[in-house]
Every structure is written in structure tokens, then in C-alpha cells.
Amino acid sequence: MFRIGVIAATTSAALVLAGSPVLAGPQTVPNGPWIQDQQKVGLERLHSYRQLVDALHQISQQSDGRVSLETIGRSNEGRDLYLAKVGHGSTKVLYITQQHGDEPLGTEAALQLLRRLGNPGTQWRAILDEITLLVVPRVNPDGAERFWRQNYDPDCTGEYCTPGRGFDVNRWHDPAVDPTVNPVPEAAAVQRVFGRYSPSLVVDYHHQGSYVTEDGDLITTSIFWPNTSGVSEAAVTLSKQACVTISDTLTHYGYAEVSQYPGTLPRGIARNAYGLLGAGSVLVELRGGIGQKSSGMLVRTAYVVMASLLEAVAEGTLHQADPTRADLIPLRGDFVEDPHE
Numbered sequence: 029m030f031r032i033g034v035i036a037a038t039t040s041a042a043l044v045l046a047g048s049p050v051l052a053g054p055q056t057v058p059n060g061p062w063i064q065d066q067q068k069v070g071l072e073r074l075h076s077y078r079q080l081v082d083a084l085h086q087i088s089q090q091s092d093g094r095v096s097l098e099t100i101g102r103s104n105e106g107r108d109l110y111l112a113k114v115g116h117g118s119t120k121v122l123y124i125t126q127q128h129g130d131e132p133l134g135t136e137a138a139l140q141l142l143r144r145l146g147n148p149g150t151q152w153r154a155i156l157d158e159i160t161l162l163v164v165p166r167v168n169p170d171g172a173e174r175f176w177r178q179n180y181d182p183d184c185t186g187e188y189c190t191p192g193r194g195f196d197v198n199r200w201h202d203p204a205v206d207p208t209v210n211p212v213p214e215a216a217a218v219q220r221v222f223g224r225y226s227p228s229l230v231v232d233y234h235h236q237g238s239y240v241t242e243d244g245d246l247i248t249t250s251i252f253w254p255n256t257s258g259v260s261e262a263a264v265t266l267s268k269q270a271c272v273t274i275s276d277t278l279t280h281y282g283y284a285e286v287s288q289y290p291g292t293l294p295r296g297i298a299r300n301a302y303g304l305l306g307a308g309s310v311l312v313e314l315r316g317g318i319g320q321k322s323s324g325m326l327v328r329t330a331y332v333v334m335a336s337l338l339e340a341v342a343e344g345t346l347h348q349a350d351p352t353r354a355d356l357i358p359l360r361g362d363f364v365e366d367p368h369e
């Protein structure tokens with residue numbers, strides 16, 4: 029049922045967007061193995077924590093050693109946090125999903141990507157020779173179990189705490205906060221992964237509310253680069269090149285209206301924090317406020333972003349993208365629901 033919906037939506041969107049003047053002349057649209065994965069990607073169900081852990085172990089066991097797992101810490105409520113690794117290239121890419129418990133679809137896309145990379149075809153194997161992919165799927169399992177934004181720490185106090193619930197995990201990545209004293213163990217676990225592996229590129233997957241462009245088209249994806257002060261020009265450039273690649277790919281293949289996310293300045297937001305530490309660092313916001321049918325499309329969209337960035341990094345086209353074109357990505361349209369970074 030979802031597959032039919034995904035293909036139909038993709039086709040009609042491609043027709044509508046074929047003449048889009050938003051970003052004329054993309055130079056670097058990836059076109060690799062992820063295109064052929066279309067039939068296998070969609071939303072069948074959301075994974076509970078137990079199902080997520082089972083799925084990760086199954087993916088690893090069926091991968092002939094390609095996908096390895098480790099635990100990188102525990103949530104505030106004691107759930108193990110997992111890191112999945114695949115590939116053996118020198119360039120490392122880190123994807124994190126579901127820092128906000130009620131934003132689940134990046135996790136579903138990450139599971140499908142890991143499953144694909146565990147049994148890669150020739151094209152994927154060539155990509156995995158060049159990169160190592162690190163994935164923290166569902167950074168915030170406690171919030172996910174309750175389907176709310178925060179972690180579970182009802183007695184929390186201070187900055188970015190919602191009493192009775194917990195902390196906003198995506199405000200606690202500031203490099204000035206040492207992971208050993210970070211009050212948010214989920215953010216500290218990601219900080220430690222970054223410190224151990226020094227990835228070149230970090231992408232953080234979220235959902236936002238529903239927004240429309242000036243023309244009334246529904247925006248399905250907003251993206252942004254680090255904008256806090258102190259991020260090196262090199263890190264901003266790489267982040268913008270990743271944004272241009274994402275925008276060109278999604279627009280070219282008709283997956284989404286893409287816009288700039290109106291990101292704020294706190295250093296503890298992952299997008300800013302890992303930019304401050306020198307990585308290319310990008311926020312990806314899928315549309316929220318979703319029904320089951322469009323959820324399958326959004327999982328596919330996240331999958332395409334994840335897969336096409338790996339291809340662009342491995343083949344070197346990411347570095348050929350013109351970073352100044354990121355500033356031409358349109359600003360997000362009218363406010364419909366709460367923002368979610």
C-alpha cells in the first residue's frame with residue numbers, strides 16, 4: 029500500500045518540480061545505487077525500543093560482519109544507546125536520529141539504510157571502500173517510548189529542562205560542556221562518539237511542523253548549516269556543500285520542496301556544536317504533522333538524503349558543490365505548527 033503511494037507521489041511531484049527555477053543548474057546530483065532501492069524503502073511500522081534493538085542485531089547478524097554494533101552509553105532511564113558502524117573508508121560520516129522522541133522517521137530510514145549497506149551491491153561496496161558510516165539511531169529512546177520531545181528526567185532543573193518531563197537533548201552538545209559532567213547522558217554519548225571518531229560530516233535528522241512556500245506548495249524538508257559564532261569557514265563551507273547536495277538531489281528527483289530552516293544560535297544544538305568542532309554539520313527537518321500515507325514518503329525522503337550524501341562524499345562530488353548556492357535555498361514559508369530543531 030505504501031509502495032504504491034510512494035511511487036505515485038514521487039512521479040507527480042517530479043512533474044510539478046521539473047521546471048522549478050529555485051536552484052537552476054545543479055552540478056552535482058548523485059544518481060547512484062539508492063535509486064534502485066526504491067522498491068524496498070517505506071514505512072511499514074514504527075519500531076518500539078525493543079524492536080529497534082532486535083532489528084539492529086538482526087541487521088548486524090545478517091551482514092556478514094559488515095555492520096557492527098556497540099553500546100555507547102545509557103539513557104537517563106537506563107536504556108542502552110547503540111552505535112552502528114559500516115564501511116572501512118577513511119572518511120567518516122555520522123548520522124544521528126530522533127534526539128526528540130516524537131520525531132521517529134529518521135530512525136526508520138536509518139534502519140533501512142543499514143539493512144541495505146549490510147548486503148551491498150557492487151556500487152554500494154565501492155562507496156563503503158571510501159567511507160565509514162556511523163549511525164546513532166534514536167538518540168532519545170526514553171522520550172520515544174513516551175512519544176515526547178524531551179528525554180525522561182522529570183526532576184531536571186536549569187537550562188532547557190521541562191519540569192515533569194526532562195531535558196531537550198538537542199541543546200546539550202556544546203563543546204564547552206564536558207561529557208563527563210553533561211546532565212543529559214544521551215547528548216554526552218553522541219559527544220563521546222564524535223570525540224572518538226572525528227567524523228568529517230555530521231547530519232542530525234528531525235521533523236518539523238507543516239509549512240508552505242509562497243506558492244502554497246507544502247515544504248517537506250528544511251535544512252540548515254551552523255550559524256553560531258566561532259565556526260570555521262571550512263566547516264561552514266562543507267556544511268553548505270552538503271546542503272546544496274541535499275537540495276539538488278531532492279529537487280531533481282521530485283522528493284521535496286526544500287527550504288532553509290530558521291535555525292537559532294545556541295552552541296548546544298548539534299548542528300552548531302559539531303560545526304564548532306570543525307565538522308561539516310547539517311540539520312535535516314522532515315515535515316511533521318503527518319499521516320500514515322505521507323510517512324512512507326518521508327521515510328523515503330530521509331533515506332534518499334542519507335544515501336545520496338554518502339555517495340557524494342565517496343565520489344568527491346560533495347566538495348565540488350558551490351557552497352554559495354546554499355544561500356539561494358529559499359527561506360521557509362508560513363508558520364503552521366511549532367518548530368522542532
Ligand SMILES: [Zn+2]
Pocket residue numbers: 127128131234235368369
Ligand atoms: Zn527535533
